[in-house]
Amino acid sequence: MADESLTAAPGALRGRARWLVVGGLILVAIVVAAWVHLSGRESTDDAQIDGHIAPIAAKVGGTIQRVLVQDNQEVKQGDVLVEVDPRDLQVALARAEADLAEARAAAQAARSGVSVNSTMRTRTS
Numbered sequence: 001m002a003d004e005s006l007t008a009a010p011g012a013l014r015g016r017a018r019w020l021v022v023g024g025l026i027l028v029a030i031v032v033a034a035w036v037h038l039s040g041r042e043s044t045d046d047a048q049i050d051g052h053i054a055p056i057a058a059k060v061g062g063t064i065q066r067v068l069v070q071d072n073q074e075v076k077q078g079d080v081l082v083e084v085d086p087r088d089l090q091v092a093l094a095r096a097e098a099d100l101a102e103a104r105a106a107a108q109a110a111r112s113g114v115s116v117n118s119t120m121r122t123r124t125s
Helices: 002-039 087-112 116-124
Strands: 064-067 082-084
Touching: none
Parallel strands: none
Antiparallel strands: 064 082
């Protein structure tokens, strides 16, 4: 009888060890899966996210017509990011050209010694 109890105990220990190894492997798999799932997420501390921030300063103001990049797309220096609606700039250019024409007319009138108003009256009459 004593021999039977000794032979039964190693079999029970092997079965128990097998379950412990399987349970340990399952536990390791769960920990690895949780780490992979959570490592790609941003975490916040007092509503602040650690990351790289690159400010973009526009040289020209206006209404954006088209955005040429996607979210989180890597860009290089010199890449076009947006297209600005040219109508506001065309109006400003036309206004500047009109101001320049007016200044040239005033300068020509000042050189000739005749006022611009009297020149305009003689042309319209």
